[in-house]
Amino acid sequence: MGASEALKPAPRIAVSGLGKIFPGVTPVTALDNIQLEIGQNEFVTLVGASGCGKSTLLRIIGGLEYHSSGTLAASGRPIEGPGADRAMVFQHYSLYPWLTVRENIRFSRRLKAHRQQLTESDVERASGRADSLLELMGLSAMAQAWPSQLSGGMQQRVAIARALMSRPEVLLMDEPFGALDAQTREVMHDLILHVFKLEKPTIVFVTHDVEEAIYLGQRVVLMAPRPGRIDTIYDVPFGSDRRQDLKHSREFVELKREIVERIRQTAGMRTDTDLLARLSGGE
Amino acid sequence: MSRSRQTARPGLWAIRGPLSARHYTGFAMIGLVTPLLLWWGLVELGWLSKVFLPSPLAVWTRFLRWLTTDRLMADVGISLYRVMAGWALSALFALPLGLFIGTFRPVQALLEPLMEFVRYMPAVAFIPLVMIWVGIEESAKVAIIFIGTFFQMILMVAEDVRRVPTAQIEAAQTMGATRMEIIEQVLLPSAKPALVDTLRITLGFAWTYLVVAELVAANSGLGYAILKAQRFLQTDKIFAGIILIGLIGLLTDQLFRWLHRKAFPWAHLKH
Structure with missing residues (x-):
């Protein structure tokens, strides 16, 4: 390894030869020999047919599940469990319904205050941080509301703000917009891109929506099932300034078609093809 | 003018229909x-015959006589004490143990099968054992109510804690929360409304064991009064006692519901 290599900062996330086997009567290989490096301030999306292990991989990076083999590290430190450097945003049910929007966002601060490591200036800075996150997410008017009073889109904005509160190095997002309607989802896409520019976190984003994966990601990691593995990594050539019309451009549509087609191939969707043939043949 | 039929209101008997x-x-x-x-x-x-079924008026007069000359309030007081003591003692052990069963799988494996087993044992059948082990003092009556309540309560508490969504726990983990912090700041506050409901429901259980508890060498209390009335065929007093227990139960139940709304306004929002 040369001197220049040694000077290069460790990648935010480094996954090498990672495997995950769910034990059982017939053990299932959820992930097989995963090789993936994610750089600082990179936005990577994971897509693939169901059962490809994209969520499992994300949860392993988050430290919420253990791997069976291989190594994995965050900023050079081996990952041995969940930590505040890797905050996670879930699809739903993760907000604390007994806390107001503001209190939810400040939850990581509550933890610190509880440990009595809090100084006066910390309190000040923290409330400033919470306020600017409320502002950024368009939630200022709802600061004193309870989560159950918010729409699904607003709830997810609270969840994102709460995850950002302690300035994590990595933001892990597990189909965060999967339960939202199409219009709300578009708003959330532009919002998360804005947050990405402003806060400069590293984002790993799992989705089953190819359009979402391309629109948000700088790289799209396509995973294949049985066993779960990385099939292809696509570089998305659209730069950092993205607008909704991008989705209608030829390049975008073609990349989307290519990825959708590949997912179909990796999934070996024989059943669906058979079904379609029967449906069209059976007048 | 003809009546508009565009906005037909669902009738009273619509399935899961609204009711004013x-x-x-x-x-x-x-x-x-x-x-x-x-x-x-x-x-x-x-x-x-009157012995078979006394009139509501007879029950009412019996109630008034009980209240004015037969020391009803003393009976209510001592019964209330026994029920509350047995129930509170149950809660004292069931809340922490149930929390641990619902939180740590080894504790669940250790305790839950045992509790499920004991739960089916009839509390009444423990009376002779309780008399041998605890005696025939107040503590014996409290012990019977405890036995009748505790094993149900602990399993309900464990279930309440288990129902806390995993995403709430995992979100805290990825914000750097320790195990103790997750118990204190996620599991407990999240399960609290369900726990208060469990306490309300199990207080009802405790009342149903009152008569059984006052089988043990009691000389006062509502349950004892009912049992004594049985010996003298005072059906009107049996009626009065049963109705009174029902009313006290209803009252405490409403009190708990009120407390629930006050303590957890966020759980009572109309969507």
Whole structure:
């Protein structure tokens, strides 16, 4: 390894030869020999047919599940469990319904205050941080509301703000917009891109929506099932300034078609093809 | 003018249909008053002997006599004490143990099968054992109520804690929360409304074991009074005692519901 290599900062996330086997009567290989490096301030999306292990991989990076083999590290430190450097945003049910929007966002601060490591200036800075996150997410008017009073889109904005509160190095997002309607989802896409520019976190984003994966990601990691593995990594050539019309451009549509087609191939969707043939043949 | 049929309101009998507060009160009154009227009518027909079925009026006069000359309040007081003590003692052990069962799988494996097993043992059958082990003092009555309540309560508490969404726990983990912090700041506050409901429901269980508990060498209390009335064939007093226990139960239940709304306003929002 040369001197220049040694000077290069460790990648935010480094996954090498990672495997995950769910034990059982017939053990299932959820992930097989995963090789993936994610750089600082990179936005990577994971897509693939169901059962490809994209969520499992994300949860392993988050430290919420253990791997069976291989190594994995965050900023050079081996990952041995969940930590505040890797905050996670879930699809739903993760907000604390007994806390107001503001209190939810400040939850990581509550933890610190509880440990009595809090100084006066910390309190000040923290409330400033919470306020600017409320502002950024368009939630200022709802600061004193309870989560159950918010729409699904607003709830997810609270969840994102709460995850950002302690300035994590990595933001892990597990189909965060999967339960939202199409219009709300578009708003959330532009919002998360804005947050990405402003806060400069590293984002790993799992989705089953190819359009979402391309629109948000700088790289799209396509995973294949049985066993779960990385099939292809696509570089998305659209730069950092993205607008909704991008989705209608030829390049975008073609990349989307290519990825959708590949997912179909990796999934070996024989059943669906058979079904379609029967449906069209059976007048 | 013809009536508009565009905005046909769903009828009263629509499946899971809405019901106005006025209608609700109306139906509730019918449900409560009808048995009373039936009771009254049956007595007025005169087919049944007074020992078999006393009139509502006789029960009321018996109640007044109990209240004025037969020390009703003392009976209520001591029974209330026994029920509350047995129930509170249950809660004292069931809340922490249930929390640990619902949180740590080894504790669940250690305790839950055992509790499920003991739960089916009849509390009444423990009376002779309790008399040998605890004696025949107040503590024996409290012990019977404890036995009847605790094993149900602990399993319900464990279930309440288990129902806390995993995403709430995992979100805290990825914000750097320790195990203790997750128990204190996620599991407990998240399960609290369900826990208060469990306490409310199990207080009802505790009341149902009162008569059983006062089988043990008691000389006061509502349950004891009912048992004694049985010996003297005072059906009117049995009625008065049973109805009174029902009313006290209803009152504490409403108190708990009120407390629930006050303590957890966020859980009572209309969407």
